[in-house]
Amino acid sequence: MEKLKEAEEYMTPKERIVKMILGQQLDRIPVLPFVTAAAAQILRANYREYSTNPELFIKCQTEAQRLFGYDAVTAIPDMAVEAQGFGAKIIFPDYNAGYPDPYHWTVQSPDDYKRVIESFTWANATRMNNQIHILETFKETLPDLMAGGNTIGPMGLLSRLRNPNDLLRDVVHHPDKIHEVLELVTEIEMEFVEKQIEAGAGTIMVPVVLAERELMSREMWEALDAPYQKRIADFVRKKGANYCVHTCGRGPYFDTLIKWLHPTLIQNAHLPDDCESEQEMIDKYGKKVVLLGYLQVSQLAWWSPSQIMEECKRELEVFGKSPGGYFLGACCEYPPYAPLYNAMAVVKAARIYGANYKRVGGRN
Amino acid sequence: MLMKDSILNKLKESVISQDSNAAIEAAEEALEAGIDPIEAIQNGLYIGLKEVCDNYETTYFVCELVCASDAFYDGLKILKTRMGAESISEMKKGVAVIGVVQGDIHDLGKNIVKYLFEAAGIETIDLGFNVQAETFVEEAAKANADLILISTMLTSLYPEIGKIVSLAKERGLTARIMAGGGPVTEEIAIQYGVDGWGLTAPLAVEKALQLLKKPLPIEETMD
Numbered sequence: 001m002e003k004l005k006e007a008e009e010y011m012t013p014k015e016r017i018v019k020m021i022l023g024q025q026l027d028r029i030p031v032l033p034f035v036t037a038a039a040a041q042i043l044r045a046n047y048r049e050y051s052t053n054p055e056l057f058i059k060c061q062t063e064a065q066r067l068f069g070y071d072a073v074t075a076i077p078d079m080a081v082e083a084q085g086f087g088a089k090i091i092f093p094d095y096n097a098g099y100p101d102p103y104h105w106t107v108q109s110p111d112d113y114k115r116v117i118e119s120f121t122w123a124n125a126t127r128m129n130n131q132i133h134i135l136e137t138f139k140e141t142l143p144d145l146m147a148g149g150n151t152i153g154p155m156g157l158l159s160r161l162r163n164p165n166d167l168l169r170d171v172v173h174h175p176d177k178i179h180e181v182l183e184l185v186t187e188i189e190m191e192f193v194e195k196q197i198e199a200g201a202g203t204i205m206v207p208v209v210l211a212e213r214e215l216m217s218r219e220m221w222e223a224l225d226a227p228y229q230k231r232i233a234d235f236v237r238k239k240g241a242n243y244c245v246h247t248c249g250r251g252p253y254f255d256t257l258i259k260w261l262h263p264t265l266i267q268n269a270h271l272p273d274d275c276e277s278e279q280e281m282i283d284k285y286g287k288k289v290v291l292l293g294y295l296q297v298s299q300l301a302w303w304s305p306s307q308i309m310e311e312c313k314r315e316l317e318v319f320g321k322s323p324g325g326y327f328l329g330a331c332c333e334y335p336p337y338a339p340l341y342n343a344m345a346v347v348k349a350a351r352i353y354g355a356n357y358k359r360v361g362g363r364n
Numbered sequence: 365m366l367m368k369d370s371i372l373n374k375l376k377e378s379v380i381s382q383d384s385n386a387a388i389e390a391a392e393e394a395l396e397a398g399i400d401p402i403e404a405i406q407n408g409l410y411i412g413l414k415e416v417c418d419n420y421e422t423t424y425f426v427c428e429l430v431c432a433s434d435a436f437y438d439g440l441k442i443l444k445t446r447m448g449a450e451s452i453s454e455m456k457k458g459v460a461v462i463g464v465v466q467g468d469i470h471d472l473g474k475n476i477v478k479y480l481f482e483a484a485g486i487e488t489i490d491l492g493f494n495v496q497a498e499t500f501v502e503e504a505a506k507a508n509a510d511l512i513l514i515s516t517m518l519t520s521l522y523p524e525i526g527k528i529v530s531l532a533k534e535r536g537l538t539a540r541i542m543a544g545g546g547p548v549t550e551e552i553a554i555q556y557g558v559d560g561w562g563l564t565a566p567l568a569v570e571k572a573l574q575l576l577k578k579p580l581p582i583e584e585t586m587d
Contacts, residue, residue: 093467096520102469102493164472168427169434172382214564215426249546250564251421298547301519337520 007355012144013071029354032329037336048092083160085125107162139200149201213251267292269331286322293331305345312349323361375408382431387439417483460511463491465524470517
């Protein structure tokens with residue numbers, strides 16, 4: 001790997017992120033390899049321990065951030081945090097992130113939704129409470145870092161409680177039952193968001209994966225999911241946090257997402273459905289949002305650090321010119337089992353190729 | 365003739381409108397009217413499923429695809445009761461086994477691929493999710509499959525693709541192997557020695573149809 005000078009860092013991660021959003025000169029570009037479950041490797045913890053013991057989670061995340069020096073920490077161990085609060089049995093494999101038991105779905109029929117959602121109590125939502133506790137701790141122990149919270153979103157939660165194939169059938173055949181519980185779920189998720197922001201989350205990330213060409217028409221997303229996602233997005237902003245959309249399927253509807261949700265950031269893995277190239281994505285949307293990503297999980301898992309640095313350099317040359325700003329990082333969760341040297345390579349690339357970053361132009 | 369056309373149209377429309385009850389009724393009506401079940405499938409149900417699959421990601425999306433396929437299979441089940449094994453096999457362009465690798469439970473993408481393959485006339489034997497490599501090979505051998513379709517959404521499980529390829533070779537299977545799933549790139553697929561890959565489900569079908577037309581390499585056909 002060639003020897004190149006790294007940026008002299010004189011900003012705290014939080015300053016760096018805030019100033020990037022404001023369009024000011026930075027010591028280097030902000031960087032987020034999105035190390036979530038993979039941080040367990042730092043203390044050789046297995047994923048079950050890491051995901052169920054918040055103190056261990058905090059130690060792993062803290063050690064990982066100190067070692068690599070990225071700009072934000074996450075409080076999310078996996079995407080099954082909220083599902084546990086609604087009675088889902090979560091499986092914790094030794095070498096991967098936790099997921100709901102696919103052989104015993106919590107919602108077995110369309111008539112089950114309401115009962116399951118109404119059974120929620122904060123006292124039983126151990127994993128959601130843990131996430132809030134993690135953010136409270138980060139606020140005290142890592143005050144200079146941007147701490148990220150999340151909610152999986154109303155439909156996202158239902159997809160963790162009901163077999164996703166059956167959920168799609170219910171969307172078509174029992175829309176009233178779905179909307180009835182989406183109302184209830186949205187209220188609970190807004191409360192969860194509020195607790196996380198009060199605990200110190202500066203950003204709330206929400207996966208909005210249905211607004212993608214692969215999964216749903218624009219019209220269906222707008223009728224089914226958008227009104228609930230909008231309430232959460234508006235609430236996040238009202239509470240003073242940054243709202244970040246995560247989308248990792250092919251052909252996300254950037255225009256529709258922006259129209260409904262006005263995100264500060266969008267983290268995406270694939271080009272928007274109306275763009276043929278990365279440049280077109282920047283031309284169309286670069287003034288409207290801060291872009292976050294675009295390192296693919298396959299690359300992070302299987303490429304060498306030199307390849308990763310080359311790709312980071314390329315992405316910085318392309319996306320670094322986005323007028324609304326750019327956050328170098330992974331397009332999705334860093335693969336849990338993948339060697340962490342590539343996370344180190346991403347940060348190193350930000351320090352070398354993203355030194356003295358200032359965005360060109362500005363946001364609308 | 366008019367009645368026959370009307371029933372075939374009902375079969376087609378039942379799939380397009382994702383109406384399982386209508387598909388069952390139309391299939392029963394077709395049998396009562398003495399329509400050859402093969403014709404009812406090929407000129408009725410398949411036409412409907414093809415219409416949905418050909419317009420996937422433009423007019424129809426996953427919800428519609430799942431429900432249209434439900435209607436297709438519900439109608440098919442009725443029509444198959446009057447068909448012998450020979451007539452069923454005559455209709456096929458090929459047989460594929462499909463599944464999600466061991467350790468992975470994401471089966472939505474796999475199901476989309478399955479529906480599109482069915483619409484293309486390739487019978488798919490669905491092994492479900494969390495499928496052991498040995499099971500892929502065993503089931504492919506049992507069905508004398510032309511294709512093995514491997515799906516995964518988890519980068520950690522790519523080596524499972526290689527395992528299935530090796531086991532299939534050891535077993536001497538001539539089935540063409542394809543791999544796909546959200547993060548699986550062409551580079552990864554080639555690295556693990558599969559014969560085909562498609563960026564999207566419709567492209568995977570195109571690739572599979574090409575593979576089925578292509579003669580097997582000489583060394584594979586010599587035994």
